[in-house]
Amino acid sequence: MTSEASTDFTSESSDSADANGGRTGNQRVCRDTDREQGLIGKYDIWLCRQSFREMARDMGFRKYD
Secondary structure (H helix, E strand, C coil): CHHHHHHHHHHHHHHHHHHCCCCCCCCCCCCCCCCCCCEECHHHCCEEHHHHHHHHHHHCCCCCC
């Protein structure tokens, strides 16, 4: 009976990996370019740094000297 329980557990763990698209790790991507690297996630911005530099002024950020 314990062997059946262990096979149920392994099938559940593989199902959860498939629910994530088979990916592990970073689930966030840039909203503009779909890049995973260089993300700015503070304040739920979720833009890569290149896209943020282009859109920051439109979003209300100011650059100080």
